[in-house]
Amino acid sequence: MLTLTGQSLTLEQMKEVLYDNQKVRASENSFEAARKSREAVERIVSESKVVYGITTGFGKFSDVLINKDHVQELQLNLIRSHACGVGEPFPEVVAKAMVLLRANALLKGYSGIRPLVIERLLDLVNKDITPVIPQQGSLGASGDLAPLSHLALVLIGEGEVFYKGNRVSSLEAFQKEGIFPVTLQAKEGLALINGTQAMTAMGVVSYLEAEQLAYQSELISSMTIEGLNGIIDAFAEEVHIARGYKQQIDTAARIRGYLSDSLLTTMQGELRVQDAYSLRCIPQVHGATWQALDYVKEKLEIEMNAATDNPLIFDDGEKVISGGNFHGQPIAFAMDFMKIAVAEMANISERRIERLINPQLNDLPPFLSPEQGLQSGAMIMQYVAASLVSENKTLAHPASVDSIPSSANQEDHVSMGTIGSRHAHQIIQNTRRVLAIEMICAMQAVEYRGVGKMASTTKRFYDIGRLVVPSIIKDRIFSKDIENAAECLKTMDLIKLLPQLNDVKSTNQL
Incomplete structure (x- = not known):
């Protein structure tokens, strides 16, 4: 069972709760901190002090x-x-993350909320009662007000939840x-509602998917290198050390490892002097x-353990300060950065797809067709990839550069982080489908080259892929293949396929 303190929640722990059904509880110290801040609120009310949000209205009504x-x-x-x-x-996994993150933030002891309410949030997590929360309507400051209000509705018995596969009233789930x-x-x-948990929850789920996709993109591109008899020299360690970026060095090392025993790669000058940029x-x-992604991870793990409501209570109630920690700008920037980074994974993947199917760029059958002319093969799969890449470019426009004043201009600058x-998240879904198309084309290309000549690692990946996407022996409805391959990538446990990734992840976290 995971013990929450409000201080040390990690993405790996989030993954365990969201995908492995890990249960959660609060530490006694964090509950004690919550009790003390609650006592301060009760004193303020009993003494009729004027404190924003406790004895006043909200936003423009703060003077009432x-x-x-x-x-x-x-x-x-x-x-x-x-x-x-x-x-x-x-998505249900995002809403569950939202509940967990809100509980963790309240356990910091700055919010003046009763432990009872936090316990109810933990009940939702542990019993898989997931609030139904509409995606649209947040400006990302003052926090995610509209989404978190739908979460709060569930606690008071007025909202809807997903429960045991059905969408029901919260009261029905509570009674059961x-x-x-x-x-x-x-x-x-x-x-409950003044915080950044909607954008952060969506960011957490998106990051976890993007991280897995980034590792998969290296495996898929390694198979493409084999399908195109790519030149392995470009991945030599000294080349990447000479530039100095750790992530570049690590990517090259993983690809060298994947292809270390391949008989399908070539040396420079053997077939050609150099490859196109999308390979090299x-x-x-x-x-x-x-x-x-490393930047995004750092910001998410800070925000996951942040007090983002307002006002905040300090020194056992001696200080109650109205500030702006609900402003989502740090996460808005991180989300926009992730959008661009993942969109580029799709962008370069689509260019590799083109090299796999274009007869002017390789010596493979045109469009990987089993019967040229009569069978179109992968021709329109590249169209689909190009369409998704183009859509990503539109979605990658930064949300964080926009702001619209609200609450009668009291809230005159907002982050739009939830939109970001x-x-x-949508870019990641699109990118997964682009990579699925590359995977399908790469598998077909290595078949022409000779599957027996593949590296042992890429061959294991190929075998998994062939379980969901058969070889193209004649034209068929490829939409089903793309979706099956994408679902395979979404659910694939790469650690089981490649245990060495555990060592890679440990290194990345140092």
Whole structure:
């Protein structure tokens, strides 16, 4: 069981909870910190002090004093009025991440919320009761107000959840699990919704998918190198040490390892002097993507353990400070960076697809067709890859450079980080399909070259691929092959296929 403290949650731990059904609990020290900050809120209410969000309205209504007899009603009205998200729900795994991250942030002890409410959040995680949260409607400051309000609705028994494969009312799920909804007290509604957990949750899930995809892209491109009799000299260690980027050096090393016993690669001058950039520059381009992903990982792990609501309570209530930690700019930048980095993985992959199917660029059958002219082969698969790459270019436009004033100009600069995170997730889905197309074409190319000559690592990958995508012996509905290959990549456990990646990941985390 994972113990949350509000201080040390990692992406690997998030992965265990989201994908391996790891259960969670709060440390007693973090609960004690939450209790102390709650006592401070109760003193403020009893003494009728003027403190934003506790005894006042919100946003432009921050100067409106609320009578202490109405503090519960204030919190309930806040949740109901702010729950106006629209569009399709976030994927269930993202919504679950949102709940976990909100609980972790509240355990830091700066938010003035009762441990009971945090316990209810942990119940949602442990019992797989996942809030239905619309994706659209957040400006990314003051935090993810609309999405988190839909999360909070579930806690008070007014929202909807995904539960055991169905979409039901939260009350129905609670009754089946013996859980009671909570009645929000002073500040608790604000503490639940004033944060960056929607953009961060989507960012966490997107990063975990992007990391896996980046490793897979190296395997797929290695198989492409074999299919095109690529020149291995360009991956020599001294070339990459001479430039000095660790991620570039590591990418080249992994590809050398994958192809170490291949009989399909060539040396410079053997067939040609040099390869095109989409092959020769794989370590430089993919390595740069890893640099961006490393940056994203660092920012996510900070934000996952950050207090991002407002106001924050310090020194046992002696200081209650209204600040701006809810502003999502750091994550907005990180999401935009990830968008560009992953889009480039697709961009260079599409160029390798072109080299695999274009008879003017290789000595393989045109379009890898089993019967030229009568059978079109992979011709239109490249069209699809080109379309997805072009769509990615539109989605990669930075969301973080936009801002629209809100709340009567009180909130006059916002991050749009949640839009950035949603677009990053879509780019990753598109990129996975582009790489799936490259995988299909590369498998067909190595068949023409001779599967028995493949490296042992790429041959294992090829064998897995052939379980879901048969050899192209005649034209068929390739849409199904693309989706099957993409789903294979999404669910593939690369560590089981390549145990050496464990050592790579450990090195990357140093």
